[in-house]
Amino acid sequence: MGLLRHKTDAYGHEQIMSFLKTDMFPHTGFFDTSPYPATAKAVVYTVLLAIPLKSFEQLMIDSTNISIKVMRAMSEKIIELQVKLQGFTGQHIQNRGQAFLLKLAETCGIHNNNKIHIDIPMTHQEFASTIGTTRETVTRLFNQLRKENLLETPRNRFVILDYEALKNWVPK
Numbered sequence: 001m002g003l004l005r006h007k008t009d010a011y012g013h014e015q016i017m018s019f020l021k022t023d024m025f026p027h028t029g030f031f032d033t034s035p036y037p038a039t040a041k042a043v044v045y046t047v048l049l050a051i052p053l054k055s056f057e058q059l060m061i062d063s064t065n066i067s068i069k070v071m072r073a074m075s076e077k078i079i080e081l082q083v084k085l086q087g088f089t090g091q092h093i094q095n096r097g098q099a100f101l102l103k104l105a106e107t108c109g110i111h112n113n114n115k116i117h118i119d120i121p122m123t124h125q126e127f128a129s130t131i132g133t134t135r136e137t138v139t140r141l142f143n144q145l146r147k148e149n150l151l152e153t154p155r156n157r158f159v160i161l162d163y164e165a166l167k168n169w170v171p172k
Contacts, residue, residue, distance in 0.1 A: 092171065093131065093132075093133050093137055093141070094141055094144075094171035095171065096131040096132070096133070097127070097131055097133075097138065097141045098166065098169055098171075100127070100130060100131050101118075101151070101158065101160065101166065102163075102166065102167060104118045104120065104158065105118060105160050105163060105166075108120055109160070114162075115159050115160065115161055116159070116160040116163055117157070117158075117159050118157060118158040118159070118160070119157055120157070121155075121156045121157060122156055122157070122158075123135075123156050124138045124139050124142070125138075144171070144172070145166070145169075148169070149161055149162070150162055150165055150166045150169060151166070
């Protein structure tokens with residue numbers, strides 16, 4: 001699966017909420033029938049399954065194991081959102097970009113010859129929308145990481161050349 005969840009404000013600015021590899025969504029839709037507050041679009045070939053709300057609720061009632069797994073997934077999502085919020089309020093933009101690249105490497109990375117290939121098509125603007133900055137700032141960040149031989153960005157994708165060095169990278 002490769003879904004991009006995003007929300008667009010009244011001014012047309014897109015805020016990317018998350019990239020989903022294998023996940024369930026909408027989390028709010030499990031217990032609330034109001035319209036989902038974001039949009040999702042597939043960025044790579046994706047198989048999507050839909051379960052009607054009443055059937056899902058009955059499944060939760062009938063299966064304690066599934067109920068516990070759903071609660072764990074929702075707990076993980078809350079933690080992920082808290083970390084993202086903390087990052088927006090407490091980290092410099094280069095650190096947010098670094099952290100997002102590392103997260104992509106961990107969740108979607110394919111290891112090949114000591115490099116990590118991240119095969120999710122993502123423009124500079126989409127990356128910027130994910131970490132709460134401008135496309136120009138992301139372009140400068142990527143140029144800096146390329147100059148330090150930490151990153152390649154072929155065709156809107158990423159190749160981390162040295163994961164440990166990126167992990168320990170201190171922006172100048």
